[in-house]
Amino acid sequence: MEKSMNTALKTVVDNGNPPPPPPVPSPLERFAASGFLFELQSTLELEELLTIFFRHLRECVPCGGMAYTHQALDLEILLGESGRHGARYRLTVAEEDLGVVRFTRRRPFTGPELAHLEDLLSALILPVRNALHYRRALQAAYLDPLTGLPNRRAYADNLEREISRARREGQTLGLMVLDVDHFKAINDHHGHLAGDQVLSRVAGLLRDNVRKSDLVFRYAGDEFVLLLPNVRPEGLRVLRQRLEEALAEMDFHHNGRSIPVSLSMGAALLEADMDGEALFAAADQAMYEEKAMRRRPA
Numbered sequence: 001m002e003k004s005m006n007t008a009l010k011t012v013v014d015n016g017n018p019p020p021p022p023p024v025p026s027p028l029e030r031f032a033a034s035g036f037l038f039e040l041q042s043t044l045e046l047e048e049l050l051t052i053f054f055r056h057l058r059e060c061v062p063c064g065g066m067a068y069t070h071q072a073l074d075l076e077i078l079l080g081e082s083g084r085h086g087a088r089y090r091l092t093v094a095e096e097d098l099g100v101v102r103f104t105r106r107r108p109f110t111g112p113e114l115a116h117l118e119d120l121l122s123a124l125i126l127p128v129r130n131a132l133h134y135r136r137a138l139q140a141a142y143l144d145p146l147t148g149l150p151n152r153r154a155y156a157d158n159l160e161r162e163i164s165r166a167r168r169e170g171q172t173l174g175l176m177v178l179d180v181d182h183f184k185a186i187n188d189h190h191g192h193l194a195g196d197q198v199l200s201r202v203a204g205l206l207r208d209n210v211r212k213s214d215l216v217f218r219y220a221g222d223e224f225v226l227l228l229p230n231v232r233p234e235g236l237r238v239l240r241q242r243l244e245e246a247l248a249e250m251d252f253h254h255n256g257r258s259i260p261v262s263l264s265m266g267a268a269l270l271e272a273d274m275d276g277e278a279l280f281a282a283a284d285q286a287m288y289e290e291k292a293m294r295r296r297p298a
Contacts (some may be wrong), residue, residue: 070099147203174228
């Protein structure tokens with residue numbers, strides 16, 4: 001090895017040729033030296049990851065905006081400002097769809113700039129896949145597998161956030177608790193499969209009859225909770241009536257047998273001295289008072 005190196009050096013000196021210039025590093029090699037690749041591996045939060053990538057990208061290729069979309073996951077993340085001209089790439093690894101990235105700016109990208117973009121994108125693929133897997137794992141932990149609704153854990157997280165936002169913005173916040181009347185009897189007389197079908201259809205009814213800003217959760221068993229931002233007492237009454245009318249139009253059957261289904265509901269509005277536990281307790285108490293009145297003989 002040493003002999004070979006000495007011979008090569010002698011040949012260069014004897015020929016009088018200057019040593020070749022060092023190769024120009026690619027954008028990816030340059031950013032790897034600056035810690036870019038390590039920074040991409042430092043987070044599993046997708047939006048933070050894309051923000052890091054976009055910041056480094058603009059140091060190499062002038063770019064006005066970056067958009068990431070994943071249709072199956074209903075994801076859209078927009079960074080910077082959109083421009084007239086763009087370059088669009090679909091990210092995949094081992095036939096797994098990782099979404100689409102689009103870069104835009106006011107003037108067209110040149111060939112060398114597109115090559116730089118593609119070089120840098122190669123470093124983004126695996127971090128994006130890891131971030132998507134992490135996101136799916138979190139979603140699975142927060143979703144009820146039977147109804148597809150957010151679960152009690154998701155409810156607890158969203159409750160504190162909605163209370164903070166309501167107080168910060170000076171808005172109202174309503175909470176409604178609902179449960180299926182005589183649900184144990186449904187399971188006992190028609191079977192647990194029938195009970196599961198009832199819960200799934202009730203979940204669909206709730207999803208279909210609330211506003212886009214409202215949040216629906218399966219709290220536990222046959223109990224559901226609605227978080228209702230910026231709602232007034234009249235809005236609670238209207239929602240209750242809409243749910244009762246929608247339920248009355250539904251037919252529940254299993255194995256050719258009709259299943260009577262009704263809901264008890266209780267609602268409360270956030271007051272100044274309430275925390276999340278007190279708000280839930282007020283709505284829950286209202287629901288049980290209604291349930292007791294229904295069972296009271298005329």
